[in-house]
Amino acid sequence: MKMYQLTWGLLGLLVFVASGMQAGYAQSRGIALEVQTSEARTPYKGGYYRALIIGNSIYKDEAGQWPSLKTAVSDARALSNLLTKQYGFSDVETLENATRRDVLKALDDLAKRALPDDNILVYYAGHGFLDDESQRGYWVPVDAEGTDSTTYLRNSTIRDELNLIATRSKHTLLISDSCFSGTLLRQGTRGISQVSDSEKYFKKVSNKKSVQIMTAGGVEFVDDNYQSSGHSPFTYFLLNELKNNDLKMLTVSELSNNVIKTVANNVEQVPEAGVLQGAGDELGEFIFIKLNVMVDGVDPENVEVQVNVLPAKNKMTTNSKVDVLINKQLKQEDKPSHQPDRNHAKPHLPIPTL
Secondary structure, three states: EEEEEEEEEEEOOOOOOOHOOOEEEEOOOEEEEEEEOOOOOOOOOOOOEEEEEEEEOOOOOOOOOOOOOOOOOHHHHHHHHHHHHOOOOOEEEEEEEHHHHHHHHHHHHHHOOOOOEEEEEEEEEOOOOEEEOOOOOOOOOOOOOOOOHHHEEHHHHHHHHHHHHHHHHOOEEEEOOOHHHHOOOOOOOOOOOOOOOHHHHHHHHHOOOOEEEEEOOOOOOOOOOOOOOOOOOOHHHHHHHHHHEEOOOEEEEHHHHHHHHHHHHHHHOOOOEEEOOOOOOOOOOOEEEEOOOEEEOOHHHHEEEEOOOOOOOOOOOOOOOOOOOEEEEEOOOOOOOHHHHHHHOOOOEOOOOO
């Protein structure tokens, strides 16, 4: 099998991933090609991406206070798979039908693994509860006993665990898909910078600490199965935004803004986003790094892709071009003698419009 290298000519903007810089790709629904790496690192810092994903569907409550849910486990599995394969999370623990002790132990273990430049994501899908008298909010583990709130996970406990994680990492993100999850928030949604597509902006927010939260709703009930999709409305649109994202670097502010709008436009619930007060947030940003690019008209079985990105002065438009370095493996049993060697430079070809 012979390897050739095709360098497609650059007509517009180039993007340079090795330096951590980013420009927005034009929206495309072409073939997804995996970049030659399976692990993302914190832009400009080099930290790891870690996640604890919790999905509680099968509840054991004999009193019947907490019926089983249809989609929480499938939500957790889908997000875990997406973060690992498309966003380079190298340390992902997925808990299905977790008890109170399971959750606390996993949070404690995650805090111990956290390093100073890491990005830590905690996701919970399952029942939530709000005590009308005390206004205390809770996650409800699968071993919860009826109305006994001492068997639940109080929001203050969850905040304490996140605080500990935040003191040991650079960026911390909690995504809570449960009823009354908005009670975890202590501060309103931050605004999105007008220059959030610039390299200077990404460098700035990447170096500042962040402790951000996205929730399925405020102090309200949230749906379980959206249009028989196998996912809750919130996680359905969260997954959809992450899957169809064509930006190399996506901030949580941009992600949450899109998810809030799409959920509110389709169901009777309004997600919320903000930061955890008192946890040391410095208006930094948790940044998702996408490891896949979209290129029309290329057979994914015959290519390995390396995307090189250079900083650009102007934002890309739908007619912009991306320079992609493709190593094409020719599947031939017989190798003609006149074939050039693998280092031979092929002619520059015009790249297709994305």
